[in-house]
Amino acid sequence: MDNQLIKKARLRLLKMHYEANIGHLGGNLSALDAMVYLHSKVLSEEDIFVLSKGHSAGALYIALWVCGRLDDGSLSMFHQEGGKMTGHPVGGWHQNIPFSTGSLGHGLGLAIGRAFVKRLKQEAGHVFCFTSDGEWEEGSNWESLMFMAHHKLDNLTLLVDANGLQGFGRTVDIASLEPLITKFQAFNVDVQQIDGHDTTALAAALGLQSTQPKIIILRTVKGHGISFMEDRMEWHYLPMTEAQYRQAVLEVEQSS
C-alpha cells in the first residue's frame, strides 16, 4: 500500500484524537494499517466489515475517511455532544458500520450471522471481522469459533490484532493463549500469522484460496509508528498533551 496513504491516515487519526482530547490511541494505531488497507484496497460494495474491538472506532472512522465515506465534518464530531461518532461505534447510521460494538466478544458472532445469511440467500460478498487479542479471553468468541469452523464459513475472514497488550497488562501475563496460532489451528480453520503492519503480507494472506474460514493473526505493535507510544500500555487510555501531539506528528511526517 502507498506509504503516503498510511501516513495521511495516521496524521488524521492523531488530529482527530487530539482535538477531541481522547485516548485509546494505542489500539487504534496497531489496527490502523490493516483497516486502512482493507477499506481502501479490498472491500467491495457486497462485503461487510465488523469491528469487534470497538475501542478502535477511531481507526475505523479514519479508514472510512480515507475512502471518502466519511468527511472532515464527521470526524470533527468524534466524541462530541449530539453526534454519532462515539468512542465505540454505534451501528446502523452509516452503511459501513452495521453494528454497535464495544463490549468484547460480540463481533464475531454478528459477523458469522451475516456470513451465514449470505450463504443461505446465496448472496455475493465476503464478511471480515476484526478482533483484538485480549478479546479472546471472552468465552463467547470460542463459541463463535466453533460455529464458524463447524459450518465451514468460507465467506468469512477473521483478523486478530495481536498487539500483546490489553487493558491492564500484557496478554501473556494475564491469561495467556499463546501460541494463539495453535489454538486456532485446532479448530480446523486456515490460520496465517503475519506482520500486521506489512500490507504486502496482508494482501498475500487475504488472497489465499480456501474452502475453510480464514483467520489472520496480525502481529502488531500497540501505538505503532509513534516512538513514545509503542508497546506501552498507558496509551490504551491516555489523551495526548499538545507537546506529545506535536512530537507524534513530527515523527509521522519524518517517517519513510
Place this chain on the structure above:
Amino acid sequence: MRNVTCQALVDLYADSRFVFMTGDLGFMALEPLQKAMGHDFVNAGVAEQNMVSVAAGIASGGLQCWVYSIAPFLYARPFEQIRNDVCLHDFDVKLVGNGGGYAYGSMGSTHHALEDYGALLTLQNMRIFVPAFSEDVTVLVKKMGSWRGPAYLRLGRCEKPKDFCLPNYAPWRRLLSGDGDVLIVTGPLVGGFVEIMGQMDSTHRPELWVLSELPILPSDVPVELIQAIIAKQQVCVVEEHVAQGGVGQMFAHFILSRRLPVQRFLHFHAKGYLSGLYGSQAFHRKECGIDAQGVLEAIRQPHE
C-alpha cells in the same frame, strides 16, 4: 405448548422464510420443524451467547430469526447479546423460552424462569408474549412473525380445564365474570383459577382476567376492566414471576398514572425458594401462595 409452537412455526415458515436456531434442545418437539425447514433450521449447540449474536447477524442480513432454548438459558445466559446485538439494533429476532416460572419443577432452580420478562422488559424495543393456553400460541406465533423487531415468547404447560370455552385471543381477556375483586392473572397459572372459579356462583367469585402481552400499553387496557376497577376498587394481580419488574408493579403504575380509585391492591408473585426445599411446579406455586386455591382463600380475608 411446545408441540403447538412447533406446528405454528411450520405453518409460519410455509408463508414466509425465516431461520430457526435451537441451543441443542427440542427433542420430541421440534423434529417436524427441522424437517420442514432444511438448512434454515440450525442447531447452534450448547452455546447461547454465540447463538443470539448469530441470530442478530442473520436478522441484520434480512431474514427473521427465531431462537429457542429452555427459558433461563435464553434470557439470562446471553443477556448482553440480547441487549447489545438484538435490542440496541431493533433486529428481528424472536426468542422462545420454554418453561416459564416454575414449569421445570423438580428439575431444579437453574431451570426456572422467575425474572425473565421483568429483566427483558428493561431492554428497549422488546415485546413479551405470555400465552395462557395452547390455543394462544398459534395466534401469537403468527402475530410475532408478522412484524419486525425483538420479542420473547414465554412458554409453559397449558392448564385449561377440559370443558372451558375459551374466548378469542386478545392481549386482555375476561375469562369469567363475578361480583368480587378484579383478579388479573398472567400465564398458564390462570388455568387453575378457571377450574376452581368455574364451579363457584358468579356472585361469590372475583372477576377473572388474563393478560398475555407486555409491556402494559395503557391503550390496550379494556374499558370494561377499567370500569370494573372503578366500581370495585379492589385489584389482585397474580403471576409466576418475582415482584420486581413483574405485572403487579406494572399494573400498579398504570393504576396510579390513571388515578384509579383503588382501595385494596394485592400482588401474589413468585418468591424464589422460601423453605429451601424443591419439588414440582405445584409445590413451588403453593409455597409462594400463587396457586389458585391459596390466592382465592387469601383474597377472601378481610381488609387489613
